[in-house]
Amino acid sequence: MCRNIKTLYNFAPPATDDEIHAAALQYVRKISGFAAPSAANEAAFNRAVREVETASSRLLGSLVTTAPPKNRAVEAAKARSRAERRFGPTGTVEGDPGHHR
Numbered sequence: 001m002c003r004n005i006k007t008l009y010n011f012a013p014p015a016t017d018d019e020i021h022a023a024a025l026q027y028v029r030k031i032s033g034f035a036a037p038s039a040a041n042e043a044a045f046n047r048a049v050r051e052v053e054t055a056s057s058r059l060l061g062s063l064v065t066t067a068p069p070k071n072r073a074v075e076a077a078k079a080r081s082r083a084e085r086r087f088g089p090t091g092t093v094e095g096d097p098g099h100h101r
Contacts, residue, residue, distance in 0.1 A: 005030075009060055012069035020060070024053035 005026050008015035028048045029035055037045035 008056070009063055010065055010067060010069050011072055011075070013072075014069075015060060017057075020056050021049070021053050024049050024056055027052050 005023050006019075008019055008023060028045060032041075032045060032048070034041065034045060
């Protein structure tokens with residue numbers, strides 16, 4: 001089950017369709033309580049994901065700001081640092097020195 005949905009607005013490069021879809025899927029999973037729907041609920045679940053994805057894309061495309069776009073790498077490093085302060089050092093995942101568990 002998803003634990004957090006990441007901010008997608010005002011990044012360089014902009015959020016991709018895949019990122020918007022993933023956020024929509026996380027949202028629908030969270031509010032429905034289903035990690036994967038039953039066959040009886042699959043159509044409604046998938047329709048909700050599409051609708052949230054469409055609304056999210058429309059929202060992201062219509063927002064305006066004068067703030068400069070955020071750098072994804074810098075923001076990811078800040079998030080890792082916050083997590084490390086909160087939970088302590090966790091090490092790295094094998095094969096990826098930049099990715100923390």
